[in-house]
Amino acid sequence: MKLFSFILYDIKRLFGHGKTAILAVLAPIPVVLMFGLFLAPVLADGDGAFITGALCNDDESVLLKMMMNMVVDYEVDKGNAVIYPAADAEAGKRMVEEGKASVFLYIPADTYQKAISGERAAMKFYYAPPHAFDALTFQSGIKSSISVFGQSIRVISAAGEAAEARGLSGDKLGEVRDKAVTELISVYLHRGEIIGKNGVFLLGGDYHLRYALAILFAACAFFASFPVMYLTSIDKAGVLSKRSVPAQKTVYFFIARIVSGTVLILCTFAVMYPMARALRQVEMKNVLSVLPGMILTALTYSALAVLIGSLFRHGQSSLWAGLYFGAACFAGVTFLSDKAGLPAFVSFLMRISPVRASVSIFSNAMFNLMAERYAQDMLILAVSFVLFTAAGFFAYRKRGAGFFAYRKRGAAYE
Amino acid sequence: MLEANGLTKSYGQFKAIDDLSLTLQPGEGVALLGKNGSGKSTLLKMLAGILKPDAGEVKVDGLSGKAAREKIAYVPQDIVLFEELTVTENLYAWSSLKGQEKIDRAEYLIRALRMEDFRKKRIDRLSGGQRRRVNLAVALMGTYQYLMLDEPLAGIDEQGGECIAGLLKDEKEKGTAMIITEHNPTILLPLMDRSLRLDGGQFA
Numbered sequence: 001m002k003l004f005s006f007i008l009y010d011i012k013r014l015f016g017h018g019k020t021a022i023l024a025v026l027a028p029i030p031v032v033l034m035f036g037l038f039l040a041p042v043l044a045d046g047d048g049a050f051i052t053g054a055l056c057n058d059d060e061s062v063l064l065k066m067m068m069n070m071v072v073d074y075e076v077d078k079g080n081a082v083i084y085p086a087a088d089a090e091a092g093k094r095m096v097e098e099g100k101a102s103v104f105l106y107i108p109a110d111t112y113q114k115a116i117s118g119e120r121a122a123m124k125f126y127y128a129p130p131h132a133f134d135a136l137t138f139q140s141g142i143k144s145s146i147s148v149f150g151q152s153i154r155v156i157s158a159a160g161e162a163a164e165a166r167g168l169s170g171d172k173l174g175e176v177r178d179k180a181v182t183e184l185i186s187v188y189l190h191r192g193e194i195i196g197k198n199g200v201f202l203l204g205g206d207y208h209l210r211y212a213l214a215i216l217f218a219a220c221a222f223f224a225s226f227p228v229m230y231l232t233s234i235d236k237a238g239v240l241s242k243r244s245v246p247a248q249k250t251v252y253f254f255i256a257r258i259v260s261g262t263v264l265i266l267c268t269f270a271v272m273y274p275m276a277r278a279l280r281q282v283e284m285k286n287v288l289s290v291l292p293g294m295i296l297t298a299l300t301y302s303a304l305a306v307l308i309g310s311l312f313r314h315g316q317s318s319l320w321a322g323l324y325f326g327a328a329c330f331a332g333v334t335f336l337s338d339k340a341g342l343p344a345f346v347s348f349l350m351r352i353s354p355v356r357a358s359v360s361i362f363s364n365a366m367f368n369l370m371a372e373r374y375a376q377d378m379l380i381l382a383v384s385f386v387l388f389t390a391a392g393f394f395a396y397r398k399r400g401a402g403f404f405a406y407r408k409r410g411a412a413y414e
Numbered sequence: 415m416l417e418a419n420g421l422t423k424s425y426g427q428f429k430a431i432d433d434l435s436l437t438l439q440p441g442e443g444v445a446l447l448g449k450n451g452s453g454k455s456t457l458l459k460m461l462a463g464i465l466k467p468d469a470g471e472v473k474v475d476g477l478s479g480k481a482a483r484e485k486i487a488y489v490p491q492d493i494v495l496f497e498e499l500t501v502t503e504n505l506y507a508w509s510s511l512k513g514q515e516k517i518d519r520a521e522y523l524i525r526a527l528r529m530e531d532f533r534k535k536r537i538d539r540l541s542g543g544q545r546r547r548v549n550l551a552v553a554l555m556g557t558y559q560y561l562m563l564d565e566p567l568a569g570i571d572e573q574g575g576e577c578i579a580g581l582l583k584d585e586k587e588k589g590t591a592m593i594i595t596e597h598n599p600t601i602l603l604p605l606m607d608r609s610l611r612l613d614g615g616q617f618a
Binding site: 002003005006009012013016238239242243244245249252 | 483496
């Protein structure tokens with residue numbers, strides 16, 4: 001109860017009687033508007049081959065082969081993708097590892113038959129971590145194609161059976177069925193034109209638009225944590241250093257600050273999500289997957305802000321450090337995350353970066369959930385939260401009036 | 415009883431406190447006098463466990479470490495408060511930290527230090543003297559038997575000085591021992607049982 005009460009006071013402090021909170025909520029609006037008015041149209045108009053993929057289809061089904069050929073040819077003709085054939089699964093994986101392809105799709109034998117008969121049909125995707133966004137685009141495009149195509153074929157088959165029962169001849173039936181399938185593929189391939197998209201891979205600049213929107217989302221959350229850095233530095237140099245706060249009570253300060261920081265960052269999300277919905281038709285059903293990502297991101301960024309704030313005795317210094325650190329992280333995610341051939345260390349950093357993970361979560365969860373990647377990113381954020389919290393707690397108490405300070409300054413009693 | 419033996423503290427080549435020892439009995443009041451830079455604040459911080467001495471030790475009622483430290487309230491010379499909160503909120507927040515029944519103690523301190531008129535004002539909107547009174551009240555929110563006050567009257571007017579003196583008198587009558595540093599001891603000196611003058615890091 002005492003802790004809860006102290007958390008409420010800390011929220012009040014951090015929110016500056018509402019002023020900081022209002023700023024945190026309103027600040028992203030002009031940024032998002034600028035993005036929506038100027039940057040988004042440029043990104044959305046972009047064209048060119050966005051996806052470099054490899055494909056190995058071991059399914060002998062004629063219809064599936066026909067569909068895959070049509071999808072791939074269409075995308076390649078449009079300049080949206082470059083797709084290389086892979087001789088087998090191993091060759092495809094090698095192409096990904098060597099950076100020749102961003103993503104490799106393997107379609108095992110009988111996939112189509114299983115899908116038609118209602119069994120679980122699993123295709124395999126391989127991608128290099130820096131190409132997670134390409135993988136998502138590719139996977140969701142193919143998955144959607146197969147799903148819609150399979151269901152439609154079942155409808156056509158059912159219609160054909162009904163027509164046969166009413167006496168339609170076999171030749172005529174085959175002719176109508178072929179026409180329907182061709183029509184189906186054509187309609188499917190061009191369905192994106194209705195909403196201004198180009199092809200089946202969520203194509204054109206939309207992919208980049210989503211990515212940019214996710215970066216904006218994460219960046220606004222990070223910048224919303226600046227008051228946490230500032231106040232933490234001030235408290236460390238002031239209250240915690242100059243007053244005799246009971247050692248165990250510094251834990252109250254620490255927990256309260258992480259919680260209040262999380263609340264402040266969530267305030268930013270409260271306005272970002274509706275803005276993202278307005279900009280790029282984010283579906284309401286995705287709230288369920290975005291919300292845990294938002295909460296974990298807010299917790300992680302808050303813990304990171306407390307860590308940064310704890311390292312400096314002056315509020316301004318922590319703000320500068322946060323600005324440079326944040327700028328470096330977001331620049332890295334923006335310009336490096338989809339690059340192949342990075343030095344191993346940089347590649348590793350990109351892989352474990354909580355900033356990349358949060359961007360990836362928003363890009364993934366807001367638009368089209370890829371569960372495996374979502375879980376992986378959530379895990380990275382959870383581990384980062386634990387690490388930042390542990391390191392932050394160490395730094396927080398080191399120069400405060402806690403255990404470490406006591407060891408350092410309070411040895412008069414020992 | 416608070417016992418300090420052989421306390422020494424240097425800042426670079428400058429020896430602020432040089433092998434000082436003192437004892438403080440329960441309920442006793444000691445005025446620590448001396449010119450600027452004589453080491454009063456340094457000694458007080460070491461006694462309160464805020465600053466580590468280079469040598470020497472402090473024991474409180476035979477205890478050392480955390481248990482000893484919890485028996486002492488320290489009033490810093492600097493104003494150290496939650497600037498964004500009101501006077502009442504500051505007292506309540508500190509009571510949360512110090513595990514105290516907030517309402518009774520806070521209300522008592524607000525009355526005793528005559529802060530009723532500005533209790534709902536934010537700290538950053540108070541005058542220097544008003545802030546000084548809140549600074550003292552926050553330190554007194556905990557439970558303690560020893561009080562270390564570093565220039566509690568700095569920047570305070572006569573009326574404020576009188577109410578602080580009244581409060582400290584009550585505390586002393588309850589058995590709280592205290593050490594006060596003050597440049598102008600006319601208001602608080604009569605409350606003290608003895609005075610010590612620091613000069614060159616040693617008692618003169």
